[in-house]
Amino acid sequence: MALSRSFKETVKARAERDPEFRAALLGEAVEAFAAGEADTGKALIRDYINATVGFDSLGEAVSIDPKNLMRMFGPRGNPRLANLSAVLRELNRREAVHFKVEPERVAH
Numbered sequence: 208m209a210l211s212r213s214f215k216e217t218v219k220a221r222a223e224r225d226p227e228f229r230a231a232l233l234g235e236a237v238e239a240f241a242a243g244e245a246d247t248g249k250a251l252i253r254d255y256i257n258a259t260v261g262f263d264s265l266g267e268a269v270s271i272d273p274k275n276l277m278r279m280f281g282p283r284g285n286p287r288l289a290n291l292s293a294v295l296r297e298l299n300r301r302e303a304v305h306f307k308v309e310p311e312r313v314a315h
Contacts, residue, residue, distance in 0.1 A: 215257065222258035229259060230304045237295065237306050246282070253280040260301060269293040
């Protein structure tokens with residue numbers, strides 16, 4: 208289902224004024240990828256890019272054509288690991304956030 212324009216505008220407006228929201232959106236995308244939920248991860252990254260840096264600016268920063276980036280993070284996209292890594296590294300740099308992986312603690 209396509210998102211309504213008002214939803215996209217709402218996300219963009221919130222991202223512009225709320226750094227914690229931007230960081231959380233990016234963090235959720237990374238967690239979705241780590242959990243094997245690639246479609247969710249792609250959708251969240253696409254929302255983040257649209258609400259913040261934009262595909263043109265991001266494409267220039269990572270040396271990937273913006274149209275290719277749009278396809279990579281589209282519903283049928285399948286980003287190569289090298290491209291996904293470059294995008295995440297750039298978005299993390301711009302947002303000044305760092306993610307770390309920790310083992311899940313299981314109670315015995």
